[in-house]
Amino acid sequence: MLHIWGRLSSINVRKVVWAARETGMPFTRTDAGLAFGVVKTPEYLHLNPNAQVPTLQDDELVLWESNVIVRYLCARYAPALYPQDLVQRFDAERWMDWQQTTLNPAGGGAFLQWIRTPEDRRDLSVIAKSVAAMEPLLTLLDQHLSQHAYLGGAEFSMADIPVACEIHRWFGLPQARPSLPHLEGWYASILVRSAVRGVLDIPLS
Numbered sequence: 236m237l238h239i240w241g242r243l244s245s246i247n248v249r250k251v252v253w254a255a256r257e258t259g260m261p262f263t264r265t266d267a268g269l270a271f272g273v274v275k276t277p278e279y280l281h282l283n284p285n286a287q288v289p290t291l292q293d294d295e296l297v298l299w300e301s302n303v304i305v306r307y308l309c310a311r312y313a314p315a316l317y318p319q320d321l322v323q324r325f326d327a328e329r330w331m332d333w334q335q336t337t338l339n340p341a342g343g344g345a346f347l348q349w350i351r352t353p354e355d356r357r358d359l360s361v362i363a364k365s366v367a368a369m370e371p372l373l374t375l376l377d378q379h380l381s382q383h384a385y386l387g388g389a390e391f392s393m394a395d396i397p398v399a400c401e402i403h404r405w406f407g408l409p410q411a412r413p414s415l416p417h418l419e420g421w422y423a424s425i426l427v428r429s430a431v432r433g434v435l436d437i438p439l440s
């Protein structure tokens with residue numbers, strides 16, 4: 236039985252829960268992190284010495300790092316989402332690493348200010364810097380999606396999961412943004428997937 240540790244208010248947990256739902260495998264989940272605590276208990280640190288969420292348990296296998304968990308779940312339980320062809324697979328992999336290393340740091344500042352910082356302590360300059368970092372990345376995505384239905388090509392794949400979670404977080408911020416029709420069209424096609432229910436339709440917190 237799959238078990239996921241982590242609170243749904245975490246973008247990285249949302250990726251993993253969505254991927255688990257895509258597989259159709261039954262799973263259980265324990266809220267952990269921030270107000271839920273748990274992550275600094277000896278039992279949890281034994282599973283994940285980073286004291287972070289998410290963590291996946293699949294019988295004897297214990298995995299941390301959200302995008303690695305997404306890869307594992309797709310490779311093992313939803314192979315249609317894990318490109319078998321090496322060229323296609325690494326094309327997909329590239330977008331997953333890009334989300335983690337480039338898109339996420341760019342958008343994090345605005346998210347933390349809008350959602351996790353009381354209004355009287357909000358730093359608008361941090362938001363402006365984050366918006367300036369995100370805009371060219373979103374334009375890059377829009378251009379790619381003007382040529383491809385999904386990030387990895389014609390079909391939905393594991394690559395779409397981390398980036399769509401990032402877009403969910405960005406589009407959920409209470410701020411104006413320029414129109415990016417291809418990105419918005421792709422995101423609309425993601426939102427109709429039944430596996431995103433309870434993951435991308437919950438408010439940011």
Ligand SMILES: N[C@@H](CCC(=O)N[C@@H](CS)C(=O)NCC(=O)O)C(=O)O
Pocket residue numbers: 245246247248267268269274286287288289299300301302
């Ligand atoms: N690279 C890690 C990052 C994990 C991470 O930063 N998790 C955050 C939540 S998004 C966390 O555990 N924060 C502490 C907490 O929730 O207590 C991954 O992708 O899994």
